[in-house]
Amino acid sequence: MKPVKETSGTMHMLADLTWVEAREAIERGAGVLVPIGALEQHGPHLPLSMDALAVTEAAKAVAQRLDVLIAPTISYGCRSKPLSGGGPAFPGGVGLEPRTYMALVENVVRELLRSGFERIVVLSGHWENRQFTYEAVYQARQPDDEGTARVMVIESLYGDTVRKSTLDEIFGDDWPGLAREHAAIVETSVLQHVRPELVRADRSVDDAQERFPWWDVVPAPPEFTTKTGVMWKATRATPEFGRKIWADVVEALTTAIDEELFSGSRAHRAS
Numbered sequence: 285m286k287p288v289k290e291t292s293g294t295m296h297m298l299a300d301l302t303w304v305e306a307r308e309a310i311e312r313g314a315g316v317l318v319p320i321g322a323l324e325q326h327g328p329h330l331p332l333s334m335d336a337l338a339v340t341e342a343a344k345a346v347a348q349r350l351d352v353l354i355a356p357t358i359s360y361g362c363r364s365k366p367l368s369g370g371g372p373a374f375p376g377g378v379g380l381e382p383r384t385y386m387a388l389v390e391n392v393v394r395e396l397l398r399s400g401f402e403r404i405v406v407l408s409g410h411w412e413n414r415q416f417t418y419e420a421v422y423q424a425r426q427p428d429d430e431g432t433a434r435v436m437v438i439e440s441l442y443g444d445t446v447r448k449s450t451l452d453e454i455f456g457d458d459w460p461g462l463a464r465e466h467a468a469i470v471e472t473s474v475l476q477h478v479r480p481e482l483v484r485a486d487r488s489v490d491d492a493q494e495r496f497p498w499w500d501v502v503p504a505p506p507e508f509t510t511k512t513g514v515m516w517k518a519t520r521a522t523p524e525f526g527r528k529i530w531a532d533v534v535e536a537l538t539t540a541i542d543e544e545l546f547s548g549s550r551a552h553r554a555s
């Protein structure tokens with residue numbers, strides 16, 4: 285693991301704190317961020333933990349800018365779908381059933397609330413977790429519950445965070461949409477930037493589904509996914525694209541969390 289760059293004497297990882305330090309963090313109003321990923325195929329060149337790695341690195345970057353702790357990453361996510369992630373046929377992937385996933389997320393959020401955290405962010409980077417994450421948070425923090433604690437839900441790492449100008453620069457007229465761009469330019473570039481030692485660059489390929497309809501089918505026809513698990517042009521990825529995408533992601537996340545939970549004060553890390 286790349287060491288977290290410390291910008292103050294405060295530790296970022298909730299699991300590294302003692303209960304006394306956790307209490308101090310809660311009392312000063314620190315937030316806590318729960319990264320959620322998946323164990324899902326990401327082509328022959330990216331690790332199964334791609335989504336978990338990305339949200340964890342994003343959380344570390346945010347924690348250098350805002351007073352938020354990072355809860356241990358939830359490294360499993362909902363079942364991969366053939367159209368959007370390749371599906372369960374690829375070895376190594378472990379998908380949770382929605383009820384398991386929701387019970388896990390709901391349980392973690394409820395426990396963080398019980399501990400006294402008032403500012404919680406749930407950040408999921410895996411496509412198929414969407415809506416189940418919101419629902420789990422909803423169950424953990426019903427609107428009519430007493431107290432002022434709030435839970436912010438972010439269900440996509442790249443969906444609304446990457447600026448259009450960045451996408452235009454990278455993709456030009458060749459942007460297939462985020463749903464289809466799996467294990468391809470965005471994710472490969474990002475990992476080349478944040479954890480380059482984990483990219484098997486010599487195994488990177490370009491690929492595409494033969495069919496990408498707007499509906500789904502169970503069981504999915506084989507042409508709904510690819511043999512490699514890459515859904516677009518992964519060989520076009522570059523560390524420089526990754527740097528640009530990542531700068532947008534970190535800035536958007538920091539700004540959004542600051543605005544929503546810290547009233548835009550950039551509640552800088554307590555010194």
Ligand SMILES: [Zn+2]
Pocket residue numbers: 326334335409410467471
């Ligand atoms: Zn992914």
